[in-house]
Amino acid sequence: MEAVCFYIFSIGAILGGILVITRKNPIHSALFLVLTFFFVAGLYLILGAEFLSMIQIIVYAGAIMVLFLFVIMFVNIEKEEEPSENHLIQRFWGMALSVLIGAALFFVVKSHISKGLMGQYSPEKVEAAGNAQSVARVLFTQYLLPFEVASILLLVAIVGAIVLAKKEL
Amino acid sequence: MIPENYYLLVSAILFTIGVVGVFIRRNAIVIFMSIELMLNAVNLTLVALSRQFHSLDGQVMVFLVMTVAAAEAAIGLAIIVTIFRNRNTVNIEEVNLMKW
Numbered sequence: 439m440e441a442v443c444f445y446i447f448s449i450g451a452i453l454g455g456i457l458v459i460t461r462k463n464p465i466h467s468a469l470f471l472v473l474t475f476f477f478v479a480g481l482y483l484i485l486g487a488e489f490l491s492m493i494q495i496i497v498y499a500g501a502i503m504v505l506f507l508f509v510i511m512f513v514n515i516e517k518e519e520e521p522s523e524n525h526l527i528q529r530f531w532g533m534a535l536s537v538l539i540g541a542a543l544f545f546v547v548k549s550h551i552s553k554g555l556m557g558q559y560s561p562e563k564v565e566a567a568g569n570a571q572s573v574a575r576v577l578f579t580q581y582l583l584p585f586e587v588a589s590i591l592l593l594v595a596i597v598g599a600i601v602l603a604k605k606e607l
Numbered sequence: 608m609i610p611e612n613y614y615l616l617v618s619a620i621l622f623t624i625g626v627v628g629v630f631i632r633r634n635a636i637v638i639f640m641s642i643e644l645m646l647n648a649v650n651l652t653l654v655a656l657s658r659q660f661h662s663l664d665g666q667v668m669v670f671l672v673m674t675v676a677a678a679e680a681a682i683g684l685a686i687i688v689t690i691f692r693n694r695n696t697v698n699i700e701e702v703n704l705m706k707w
Binding site for chain 1: 621655664
């Protein structure tokens, strides 16, 4: 059952990703990216990270992609034009280098079993206490400083976005 | 039970798809969407390894990466909107003032 879900979600995510980069209409790309985010959230659920899967749906698919769609509609472009001379060469070299990167990553993860220091939050323990509670326990005690710095980062982002969007400073 | 390598493989494929998207598209917004796809691939790696090593540090890291991605999406899209206001295009081949 877990294997069936894994294959459905992973093949869906990969197909969604391929459709994101190949559609001519940017709104179609954005909608396929939303679909990919939903499949990745399903993968998080299989991995036992329920808190993160819900946060992914709310933040990524619900906030960031809505922002993308607003900007696409504001910019109001039609389909992409014909590729220019430079673009065909760029596309060839881009695909060649990406295949190289993909092959390198593939050989790294194909059979390599990573070993390392094991923590103490085994999946059974996390499932017993609840995933959100366990993540909160780690986030608010051990990672409190990055959490507060992230809130300052969000403040900076708000100020920056408003300044950039004004007609005159 | 799915071995952890399968999740890393899916993440590697998603990352490569994002890299291809950054290379071959000329629309700045679609390039930005490919960057978000790459960030999602990295998030998937972090969650898979966090489960493998019985620790929740990976999930906390994913939480913070999502925060940074949201902030970066807001600022990046504001920059794209500003470029569009001045040049009336989002085609990256036409924003080439700094090219030699």
